[in-house]
Amino acid sequence: MDGKKRVAKSKLSTYRYYFLIALVPFIILVAMYEVMPLIMLVIDSFQLDKDPSVAFSLDNYTKIFSTLSYQKAMENSLVITLISTGVGIVVAFLGARAAHESHGRYKRFFMAVLNMTSNFAGVPLAFAYMILLGNAGVIKQIANMYGIEFIQNFDLYTSNGLTIMYIYFQIPLATLLLIPAFNGIRNEWHEANELLGGNTAQFWLRIGIPILIPSLFSTMSVLFANSLCAYATAYALLMNNFSLLPLNISASFVGDIKTKPKLGAALSVVMMLMLCIVILFNNFITKKTTKWEGR
Amino acid sequence: MSYISFENINKQFGTNHVLKDINLEVEKGQLVTLLGPSGCGKSTLLRCLAGLEQVTSGKIFLDGQDITDIPPRRRGIGMVFQAYSLFPNLTVYQNVAYGLKIKKMSKLEIEQKVTQMLDIVGLSDKIKQYPAQLSGGQQQRVALARAMVTEPKVLLLDEPLSAIDALLRKNLQIEIRRIQKQLGITTIFVTHDQDEAMTLSDKIHLFHDGKIEQSATPEEIYAHPATKFAASFIGNYNLPVVAEFNKAFQCDFQNESIAIRPEIIVLSKEPVEKTEQTLVSQGVIKGYTPHGSLTRYNVDFDGLQLNADVLFNNNMAFDVDDRVYASIAKDQINCF
Amino acid sequence: MNKHSHKSAYIVMTLVIIWLVLPLLATIIYSLFEDWTGIIPKGFTLANYESIFTNEDFLTSMYQTVLICIIPIFITVLIMLLALFVVTVYFPKIEKYVQILCMIPYTIQGIILSVSILILYANSESFFGNRMVMLLGAYCIIILPYIYNGIRNGMRAINMNMLLEAAEMLGESKIKAFFKVIVPNIISGITVSSLLAVSLLFGDYVIIRNLSSTDVNNMQQFLYQTMKRSSTEASAVFVVIMLITFLIAAIVLTIQSRSSSEKLKETGK
Numbered sequence: 001m002d003g004k005k006r007v008a009k010s011k012l013s014t015y016r017y018y019f020l021i022a023l024v025p026f027i028i029l030v031a032m033y034e035v036m037p038l039i040m041l042v043i044d045s046f047q048l049d050k051d052p053s054v055a056f057s058l059d060n061y062t063k064i065f066s067t068l069s070y071q072k073a074m075e076n077s078l079v080i081t082l083i084s085t086g087v088g089i090v091v092a093f094l095g096a097r098a099a100h101e102s103h104g105r106y107k108r109f110f111m112a113v114l115n116m117t118s119n120f121a122g123v124p125l126a127f128a129y130m131i132l133l134g135n136a137g138v139i140k141q142i143a144n145m146y147g148i149e150f151i152q153n154f155d156l157y158t159s160n161g162l163t164i165m166y167i168y169f170q171i172p173l174a175t176l177l178l179i180p181a182f183n184g185i186r187n188e189w190h191e192a193n194e195l196l197g198g199n200t201a202q203f204w205l206r207i208g209i210p211i212l213i214p215s216l217f218s219t220m221s222v223l224f225a226n227s228l229c230a231y232a233t234a235y236a237l238l239m240n241n242f243s244l245l246p247l248n249i250s251a252s253f254v255g256d257i258k259t260k261p262k263l264g265a266a267l268s269v270v271m272m273l274m275l276c277i278v279i280l281f282n283n284f285i286t287k288k289t290t291k292w293e294g295r
Numbered sequence: 296m297s298y299i300s301f302e303n304i305n306k307q308f309g310t311n312h313v314l315k316d317i318n319l320e321v322e323k324g325q326l327v328t329l330l331g332p333s334g335c336g337k338s339t340l341l342r343c344l345a346g347l348e349q350v351t352s353g354k355i356f357l358d359g360q361d362i363t364d365i366p367p368r369r370r371g372i373g374m375v376f377q378a379y380s381l382f383p384n385l386t387v388y389q390n391v392a393y394g395l396k397i398k399k400m401s402k403l404e405i406e407q408k409v410t411q412m413l414d415i416v417g418l419s420d421k422i423k424q425y426p427a428q429l430s431g432g433q434q435q436r437v438a439l440a441r442a443m444v445t446e447p448k449v450l451l452l453d454e455p456l457s458a459i460d461a462l463l464r465k466n467l468q469i470e471i472r473r474i475q476k477q478l479g480i481t482t483i484f485v486t487h488d489q490d491e492a493m494t495l496s497d498k499i500h501l502f503h504d505g506k507i508e509q510s511a512t513p514e515e516i517y518a519h520p521a522t523k524f525a526a527s528f529i530g531n532y533n534l535p536v537v538a539e540f541n542k543a544f545q546c547d548f549q550n551e552s553i554a555i556r557p558e559i560i561v562l563s564k565e566p567v568e569k570t571e572q573t574l575v576s577q578g579v580i581k582g583y584t585p586h587g588s589l590t591r592y593n594v595d596f597d598g599l600q601l602n603a604d605v606l607f608n609n610n611m612a613f614d615v616d617d618r619v620y621a622s623i624a625k626d627q628i629n630c631f
Numbered sequence: 632m633n634k635h636s637h638k639s640a641y642i643v644m645t646l647v648i649i650w651l652v653l654p655l656l657a658t659i660i661y662s663l664f665e666d667w668t669g670i671i672p673k674g675f676t677l678a679n680y681e682s683i684f685t686n687e688d689f690l691t692s693m694y695q696t697v698l699i700c701i702i703p704i705f706i707t708v709l710i711m712l713l714a715l716f717v718v719t720v721y722f723p724k725i726e727k728y729v730q731i732l733c734m735i736p737y738t739i740q741g742i743i744l745s746v747s748i749l750i751l752y753a754n755s756e757s758f759f760g761n762r763m764v765m766l767l768g769a770y771c772i773i774i775l776p777y778i779y780n781g782i783r784n785g786m787r788a789i790n791m792n793m794l795l796e797a798a799e800m801l802g803e804s805k806i807k808a809f810f811k812v813i814v815p816n817i818i819s820g821i822t823v824s825s826l827l828a829v830s831l832l833f834g835d836y837v838i839i840r841n842l843s844s845t846d847v848n849n850m851q852q853f854l855y856q857t858m859k860r861s862s863t864e865a866s867a868v869f870v871v872i873m874l875i876t877f878l879i880a881a882i883v884l885t886i887q888s889r890s891s892s893e894k895l896k897e898t899g900k
Contacts, residue, residue: 023717033771033772034744115884116876131658138657194346195367229740254841292426
């Protein structure tokens with residue numbers, strides 16, 4: 001590089017540093033309301049509610065993993081999350097495939113319903129299900145009239161009821177996330193499979209699902225986070241009368257009973273770790289299953 | 296009965312009549328081309344033979360058997376698509392082996408056949424690569440191997456070279472013809488490229504608007520196009536307005552249209568005598584385009600413009616604005 | 632095979648639609664009738680709607696919802712426009728880090744974000760200890776992934792660096808060119824992501840419950856309180872919330888389909 005160019009370049013690069021000013025608002029916002037709070041959360045999780053003088057202790061964590069109610073909260077959270085994620089991804093697979101195979105007005109209607117309902121969760125969802133399946137719910141009354149026992153015996157205000165609602169809000173989200181992946185499956189592959197003697201099941205087993213695996217897993221990790229962190233649906237249905245991670249976390253900060261913010265911080269960290277494990281697992285799967293994409 | 300025969304095939308998509316009463320026969324071991332502009336129905340006919348589309352009416356016979364209502368997977372047909380038909384998550388080897396695996400052949404047999412077929416298409420060194428790592432031409436060769444390895448009764452090629460650049464395309468055309476002859480496999484090739492059709496085929500079926508316009512050998516179709524459309528689609532025929540042509544060359548054609556190949560118009564600077572067999576007129580060179588071994592002159596005969604091909608002999612025979620005499624052998628003019 | 636698979640596709644879509652629409656439909660009907668104890672509801676009435684639209688608290692919560700939805704979106708869009716402009720044009724190397732920072736809220740979601748902000752500022756006597764400020768800060772962060780993606784995808788789609796260079800050659804400064812050429816071109820992308828952010832904030836319950844003081848309520852909280860008192864009135868609140876959510880989704884869909892059909896026209900397909 002000759003001298004002139006170098007001078008010009010260094011001038012340009014000092015000049016471009018003025019533009020860092022435009023980044024300042026972003027940095028302030030993120031630092032104040034995302035990074036620092038999260039750091040504080042982690043620090044707090046190692047301190048004690050009873051004794052503020054202790055600088056570092058693992059007591060909160062040992063307490064979480066040894067107390068029955070917190071164990072139950074983690075178990076409930078994980079079970080509901082895994083079931084709703086599993087059912088959600090299967091229904092979404094079928095739904096996205098159906099949307100991929102069809103055209104025209106009915107598909108547009110289907111897409112519109114998905115889009116409309118994908119934001120439908122939380123308090124309104126819990127309320128709608130109370131109208132439908134609550135103790136005096138519409139379906140309950142119909143079931144009572146005709147003596148349909150399994151609906152009569154169904155209790156919405158349990159983890160079963162919660163699971164049904166979680167499945168409700170997972171389906172539109174998961175389907176919308178999967179549809180673009182299905183559009184990547186070309187018609188020629190279906191046709192080639194058929195001409196080579198394969199049937200539909202063989203196509204999906206050997207070609208379709210292997211191609212979709214990365215999308216399926218990344219959708220599942222979104223569903224997992226979405227369900228694990230869901231607060232409003234559970235709170236509206238059961239208030240704090242149920243052991244569930246988000247309910248317990250929130251209750252240790254805000255509530256009528258005595259708050260335990262340090263323990264709540266530790267619970268939050270546990271929840272974050274669960275999310276991190278899922279994300280890392282997802283990254284691992286993606287790396288393993290997309291070998292064929294690269295050049 | 297021929298090896299493949301289509302009998303009165305009709306195909307409608309809604310109100311759109313894509314195939315109109317098609318009758319077509321293909322002999323065993325031949326390579327025939329379905330040629331025509333896009334949207335003429337040629338691909339649809341191919342897809343009907345493969346079973347990927349249902350015919351609206353008519354019957355299709357393959358090797359003496361009525362296959363009209365048989366599902367694609369039991370028709371014994373191999374097909375190569377325009378592009379991107381390889382399974383992206385499988386290696387070259389796995390792609391070619393796919394059909395054999397579904398037939399539940401033994402591992403050893405599969406390996407033998409796949410290796411042999413990859414050898415024939417010249418990709419033995421790419422066995423472990425994924426389609427994304429191959430060029431477009433290589434991908435189509437794998438697709439060819441995948442279609443042929445199951446030893447289908449007939450091989451269908453649906454514009455397999457349309458996404459490949461010109462130079463490679465010529466090579467692959469020759470390659471496809473070589474492999475087809477080597478294996479003696481009955482092949483139907485769909486294309487919109489007349490040069491490609493001429494290079495490859497034993498027989499060309501020219502499609503236009505859902506009907507077969509002409510069925511003939513490449514030589515025949517080139518020398519004697521049966522209709523005005525055939526003349527306009529094949530070669531570089533001059534298609535003058537008959538009245539204008541009659542005026543310029545003082546003749547009296549009564550046909551609806553005539554077609555004149557550029558190479559039968561003979562140009563010279565010296566006056567030429569009109570005879571019983573030839574037509575003569577005088578014109579002015581308006582421009583030219585070099586085409587390798589020949590030069591195409593655009594000649595104006597009092598408002599009537601015709602193209603004439605002259606062999607390139609190290610120097611240009613004529614210049615722009617030269618006055619020339621043109622003679623045309625009468626019996627070489629195609630009349631419809 | 633084709634006919635068969637189409638039939639099963641319709642069956643699947645119909646079942647999913649029934650599953651998704653049933654609770655909504657039931658609640659709508661519930662809100663419009665006096666009595667629904669048999670199969671057929673009796674006594675059509677609009678009384679529930681009358682009563683909520685004359686309820687001062689409901690109107691206040693509606694007004695407050697609009698306010699606390701719109702302010703954070705304006706702030707975040709502006710901040711992200713500035714940040715992404717500088718990063719893509721002058722410091723492409725740090726783009727990765729900006730992206731990570733913007734995607735974190737997507738994983739931690741409302742519950743963890745709200746309690747961690749609570750830990751940091753709840754006991755502060757300063758401006759930052761103000762409940763409204765905490766709420767707005769949390770809202771700005773929670774919508775970050777959506778706004779980031781909207782602006783980023785927009786910039787990618789129009790090949791921003793090339794456009795800026797072209798404008799520079801015509802004698803325009805980069806900053807001016809950014810606001811004159813780039814922003815108008817990505818405005819529909821920004822609108823879509825802002826609307827997605829609106830519907831996210833509109834549906835928020837956990838952040839506002841954990842962070843705001845009792846005198847600030849959004850419609851979700853109002854619904855929660857109403858449903859403890861009267862389920863018929865709550866059903867009317869529900870319908871209003873649902874209509875607003877659907878309206879936002881419908882606007883997003885129209886903008887998206889319009890811009891995609893424009894793209895199709897441009898490429899001539």
